[in-house]
Amino acid sequence: MPMINQNFSINLVSDLQDMLQYDFMRHAFMAGTIVAIVAGVVGYFVVLRRSSFATHALSHAGFAGAAGAALFGLNPLVGLLGFTCGGGVAMALLGRNVEGRDVQIGTVLAFLLGLGVFFISLYKGYATAAYSILFGEILGISNADVMATFIAGVLVLCVIAAIYRPLLFASLDEDVAEARGVPVLALGTIFMLVIAVTTSISVQVVGVLLIFALMVTPAAIAGRLTRRPAQGVAVSVIVALVVTWFGLFLSYYLPYPVSFFITTSVFILYLLTRIAQGNRT
């Protein structure tokens, strides 16, 4: 991380102006904002559909993809997208019964993680590359990465907007939706691709291992605070945005990883939500 002369002041606006004069901070804020919005929206459906484990598995596929890309000198985003999308389609084709797929998903997950370890051992910059894939490296994001993130993010949001209602129906009440003519299998496959792309762009911010901080926890908080899906999606996005901005802001002044600040603050918000709701299950 580049070291600059930072002095925190009570005036947050001037603090922001101060940090945003640096390219790496501007890029980080732009990419972080896009990722938080997309992960917040997609995360709501991930939690509603109980697809957390599939998301976890796809992020590991992303590890193998990013490690492979590093080995062959490609942009990590290319490897991430390739492996996560391939893995997403494969998982969707395993069948519609999500609950019964834990074993298959777990099997493929372990294989892909092993593949990633192999790729990374062949790569010269072993430790640095592994670290940035596993835990994110948002302060090292380039202008081109921001553009790619933006395009992928807009694409994901457009797809979600187009399938929003049937996806909600299929996620909440699959049997009735199927009987009503909603193409549940096709929607499941499209949604796996949506998770794949979202995971790929989120890895830059929080890394493979911490993907839940943006794709599961904000939605879990929203799911406890709201009763309507539209409000749930909105709260999920707001939580993801707030913790991402907060993490970036702190990381400008403190010499610790952004992803640590994000995961910790979102976890504290989750705990506070649960405490505030008392013993409601």
Place this chain on the structure above:
Amino acid sequence: MDVIAASDLSAGYRGIPLWRGANFEILKGEFVAILGPNGAGKTTLFRLLLGLAAPIAGTVTLFGAAPHRGNPRIGYVPQRHFVDREIAVEALELVRLGIGGDRWGLGAGRGKAERTEARRILAAVGAQELAHRALGTLSGGELQRIFLAEALAGKPELLLLDEPLANLDVRREGELVRLVRDVAKREQVTVLLIAHNINSLMPVLDRVLYVANGRIAAGKPGEVLTSAALTELYGAPIEVLRDSKGRVAVLGVEEWHHAHD
């Protein structure tokens, strides 16, 4: 007019019939109970009508045509238990999906009209006070009313209810049966209801489909629920007893079932 007509119909899973040679017809506005032991193929009949499975032999028509998927004239309540989820969704939103959940897009602009309509349907099943309750916090009987509202939201002409009385106590069973009958009468809907216990249904039934031993016996309750008819169906001695209040007990089915396990 026939709502459903089956002739020499056989159905099952993966080409292996669960029952064969069924002949019956169901008329508009009838209240029909589908009875029989677990695994006899009662839900399979629903899957045929929903177009989710095809007959192995014979024909079945629905409103005079072959069944097809996504038929808006059917309201379906599958057998399910709603598990509590991390994400709370209110009952009104589920009913709303029953109205327009099959349409693409965000549904922006339809929200207000759909919510008003969903409230009206909830009121029709006596569940208006549940509108803003999270689905995970509702009891079995409350959930069944919400599911019924969700099914009615598509303005169906035929209701397929799979074991709606399971997990309800006797009083709630009676309440739900009367509710389904009243709604069906008012909206002129034909009802097919899969059940285990016949007694709460006896006062409202027009017809019974009894699925057992690889066959379906169809007719008026008084014709099907007799010792002679069920003995013929099972091919084993079955006795149907009636008490002074008209309650029915079917004896011998358990033994038959165990003998064939």
